[in-house]
Amino acid sequence: MVDLSQYLPILIFLGIALALSSLFVFLPMGVSRLTGTHNPDAEKLSEYECGFPAFEDPRSQFDVRFYLVAILFIIFDLEAAFLFPWAVSLDMTGWPGWITMMVFLGELAIGLAYAWKKGALEWE
Amino acid sequence: MEFAQSLRLILPEEILSIGGLVLLLAAAWLGDKASRAISIASVALLVAAAAVTVPTLSGGAMGPDTQAFLGQFRADAFAAYAKLLIYVSGAAALMIAPRFFEQFRAMRAEYPVLLVFAVLGTGIMVSAGDLMTLYIGLEMNSLAAYVLASFLRVDNRSAEAGLKYFVLGALASGILLYGMSLTYGFTGTTSFAGIHAALTGQLSTGALFGVILVLAGLAFKISAVPFHMWTPDVYEGAPTPVTMFFSTAPKVAAIALTMRVALEAFGNQADAWRQVVVFAALASIVVGALGAIGQSNIKRLLAYSSINNVGFILVGLATATQAGASAMLVYLAIYVMMSIGSFVAVLMLRDAESNQIESIASMAGLSRTRPLLGWCLLVMMLSLAGIPPLFGFWGKLVVFRAAVDADMIALATLAIVGSVISAYYYLMVCKTMFFDEPADQVKGASDWAHWALLLIATLFNSPLGYLLTGWFDNLAGKASAALFLAA
Numbered sequence: 001m002v003d004l005s006q007y008l009p010i011l012i013f014l015g016i017a018l019a020l021s022s023l024f025v026f027l028p029m030g031v032s033r034l035t036g037t038h039n040p041d042a043e044k045l046s047e048y049e050c051g052f053p054a055f056e057d058p059r060s061q062f063d064v065r066f067y068l069v070a071i072l073f074i075i076f077d078l079e080a081a082f083l084f085p086w087a088v089s090l091d092m093t094g095w096p097g098w099i100t101m102m103v104f105l106g107e108l109a110i111g112l113a114y115a116w117k118k119g120a121l122e123w124e
Numbered sequence: 125m126e127f128a129q130s131l132r133l134i135l136p137e138e139i140l141s142i143g144g145l146v147l148l149l150a151a152a153w154l155g156d157k158a159s160r161a162i163s164i165a166s167v168a169l170l171v172a173a174a175a176v177t178v179p180t181l182s183g184g185a186m187g188p189d190t191q192a193f194l195g196q197f198r199a200d201a202f203a204a205y206a207k208l209l210i211y212v213s214g215a216a217a218l219m220i221a222p223r224f225f226e227q228f229r230a231m232r233a234e235y236p237v238l239l240v241f242a243v244l245g246t247g248i249m250v251s252a253g254d255l256m257t258l259y260i261g262l263e264m265n266s267l268a269a270y271v272l273a274s275f276l277r278v279d280n281r282s283a284e285a286g287l288k289y290f291v292l293g294a295l296a297s298g299i300l301l302y303g304m305s306l307t308y309g310f311t312g313t314t315s316f317a318g319i320h321a322a323l324t325g326q327l328s329t330g331a332l333f334g335v336i337l338v339l340a341g342l343a344f345k346i347s348a349v350p351f352h353m354w355t356p357d358v359y360e361g362a363p364t365p366v367t368m369f370f371s372t373a374p375k376v377a378a379i380a381l382t383m384r385v386a387l388e389a390f391g392n393q394a395d396a397w398r399q400v401v402v403f404a405a406l407a408s409i410v411v412g413a414l415g416a417i418g419q420s421n422i423k424r425l426l427a428y429s430s431i432n433n434v435g436f437i438l439v440g441l442a443t444a445t446q447a448g449a450s451a452m453l454v455y456l457a458i459y460v461m462m463s464i465g466s467f468v469a470v471l472m473l474r475d476a477e478s479n480q481i482e483s484i485a486s487m488a489g490l491s492r493t494r495p496l497l498g499w500c501l502l503v504m505m506l507s508l509a510g511i512p513p514l515f516g517f518w519g520k521l522v523v524f525r526a527a528v529d530a531d532m533i534a535l536a537t538l539a540i541v542g543s544v545i546s547a548y549y550y551l552m553v554c555k556t557m558f559f560d561e562p563a564d565q566v567k568g569a570s571d572w573a574h575w576a577l578l579l580i581a582t583l584f585n586s587p588l589g590y591l592l593t594g595w596f597d598n599l600a601g602k603a604s605a606a607l608f609l610a611a
Contacts, residue, residue, distance in 0.1 A: 096127045110145050117152040 068120050072112075079108055130192035133199040136173040136207065137247055143169040144240040151233035159233040160222050166236035167215050170243065174211040180204035181599060186606035195315055196254040205453055205603035206250040206380035209460050213372030214243040216464045216577055220471055221365040223571040227478050230276055239369065242268035246377035250384075255304045255314040258381060262300070262345070265374055266293050272369070273362040285361025292344065292354040300341025306334030307389075316389040324392050335390050339400055342385065345378035348438060349407035352431045356415070359427035364480065367423060368467035371430045372460045379437055379456060383449060386441060387607060394444040401442045402535060408435030409542035416549045421482050422470050425549060426463075429508055432546050433459050439539050440523045443530035446608045451526040453600035455519035458507075458585070462516055465581025466504040472497060472578065474568030481565060484553060489562025497566070498557050500582045507585040509550035510543055515589030 032038045047054040086093075086101050093100075115121065131138070147162050147169075154162075180190075181204035190200040218236055225231035245265030252258035270293065274286025308314050310331035311322035323331060340351065347355040359367045386397055412432025419425040437459070440452035473481040481487070491498035507516030520543060527536040583589075 107145065110149060114148055114152045 065123065072115060072120065075108065075111070079105070126194075130197070133190065133192040134197060134251075135176050137244060137251075139173045139176065140169055140240055140244040140247065143172075144237060144244060147240065148237045151237050154233065156232050159231045159235065162233050163218050163222055163236040166240050167218050169240060170211045170215045170218070173247075174208055177204045177207050177211070181208065181602065184602035184605065186609045190606075191253060195317060196252075196257050197248075198251050198253040200606040202380070202384070202603040202607040203247075203251040205599060206376055206456075207247050209376045209457055210243055210246045210250070210373045213369060213376070213460055213464065214239060216468070217365050217369035217373075219573045219577060220368070220468055220571075223574065224363065224365050224471060225275075227474075228276060228279075230278070232275075235272070235275060238268045238272050242272065242369070243373060246373050249377040250380040252381060252384065253316050255308065255316075255319075258385070259297075259301070259304070261377075262381075263297065265377065266297070269293075269370065269374060272366045273358060275366060276363050279361075279363075281361035282363060285358045288354055288361075289358045296341050296344030296351070299337055299344070303334050303337025303339075303341055306330055307338060308334075310334060316384065319389040320391055323390060327393055327396050332396060335393060335397055336400060338385060338390075339382070339397055342378060342382045343404055346375055346382060346434050347431055348404040348434050349411045349431065350404075352408065352411065355431055356419075356424045356427040359430070360421055360423045360482075364423070364467060364471045367426075368464060368471075371426070371463045371467065375430070375434070376456055376460060379434070379452070383441060383452065384607065387444060387449060391444075398442055398444060401438055402532075405435045405438035405442055406535070406538055406542070408432065408438065409539055409546075410435075413542050413546035413549075416546065417552075419549075420484055422473075422484050422487070422553070423482055425484065425553070426466055426470070429466075429546070429550075430463065432542070433462075433508075435542065436520060436523055436539060439527050439532075439535060442535060443526050443532060445526065445530050446604050447529055448523075448526040449604040449607055450597070450600040451522040453603055454522050454596050457596060457600075458515055458519040458589075461581050461584045462504060462508050465500070465578060465585060466508065468574055468578045468581065469497060469501045469504060472568075472570045472574050473566050474570075475565050476567040478568040484556055486563050486565045487553070488556050488560035489564065490557040490566060493562050493564055494566055497578075500578050501557060502554055503582045503585055505550040505553050509547040511547070513587045515585045515587070518590065518593060 082104070083101075086097065090097055143165075147165055150158065150165075151162055180199060181201050184201045185204070186200045186202075190198055192199060218239055221235055221239075222231055225235065242265050245261050245263070245268065248257060248261030248264060250261075252261055270286055270290045273289045274283045276282035304314070307319060310328060311319045313319060313322060323335075327335070344351040344354075359370065362370065386394075386401070390397055408431050412428050412430075412435055416425050416428035416432070419428065433455075437452050437455050440448040440455065442448070470482070471480075473487065475481055475486075487501075490501070503514060507514040510517045510520040524536045524540065527533075527539070584592075
């Protein structure tokens, strides 16, 4: 059987998280009711999601070009995320590490060349 | 020095990845009109990769000399055997594709490139010596496969097949990763050799969950019951050359991977996973046999037939012996040739407007209207059913013999009963082709490449195949010895 006692720290952690998050939600509610600022209206009660209406028909038209740009962005963003740990550990990985990353960058460059030639970077 | 040695060991993968990237650029600059030339170049890449893989198998390479990148990658005889089967299936899927897609005006230069990358991924899967390598190979193959499944993008069924494959493939990856993280958490290592050493004696509950979840994730990929539900829909909807590829290369790779994980990484815990494998084997045989009976579409029928065949292959795994592993490898080779033959034959069924015919009823009387095609399909169906003079019988025989030698007589008996049930629907197809009034719908002429592949597959599955049994036993023996050296 698994020895459950070693998971006590995570239980305490979850208890603290639960207590704190309840406090964050209920304390402002209680304070606003007690101080008299509790004054709901339609705008305050609606959900906020980045400025877009939160609920609408999902079958709306969506320009696929946004998707293409987003996916190209994600690839190069992740490449940057890879480069940081690679750069600080280069003294340990040495030449094999350097060559491997150059191969990776070369593959990404080929992918970009393909997307460019296929016209993925042209908006019109 | 270690790094240079590793680079020499992954030569087949280097050929495929560099060649694939060059062809990708060629596809972008030359456009779709060059797709036939790119297909031919892709077949050449596969032949080159196979040529450098052959010495590894015939030399029976095994042991520490075959480990690249500190044991993360294994270039041993077992991997070489699986890779050669994969390269054959990949080349077949490339050769039959141009003619098929041209009738829909949908042949694109990306098809051969994606196929080369899918083959590269399956090659990495069978060479995995570490959970990380396993996952990279699996995803590399899967991502290319999702696109291939929906390659006829104006066809609704093809788009549906791609989406279904993607959603269920993502679910399978999630389950597999969950199992891998549990395994890592309870053993402290991701390497197969390390897990093998760590999992000795009594298995803790958490490690047991890890083992079971990893096997469940892999069962998705080999479409073993109860994780088979995506197979008929994907096989029916995907373009036929892609279906042929799905039923061969990724399946060979996933089965080889399951063997390596179960027999090597989890090799000390065979008693823990054996009951799971026995259940999956018997359930696959029964569902594959019963599910196919009601089918009217030949591609769906072949999908159930492939579920059925996976069940027989898993019977070999349940023995957890070297003889069982060797029998599985022999069965796999025969299964690949049966799949290639039957799907190429299905591809050649076209009506006067050269639309694909997929309903079994339209194949009525095929033996009188198209005798050669009818007889080739007959050989395939009877070989799949395992009727003695044909080569499919040999695959079943070696697997059952391994099960009996491992004292699993009840399992072998139940599998044989399942085999008899499945013979019913193969015989139904034969009866429709040979004894029903001709529907006279199959008209279209076929490419020479289709005929060549079909005739090779038919000869292989005919009684002439028995000339190869000694050769296959020798190669499968070398491959399974390499697998069991580490275990």
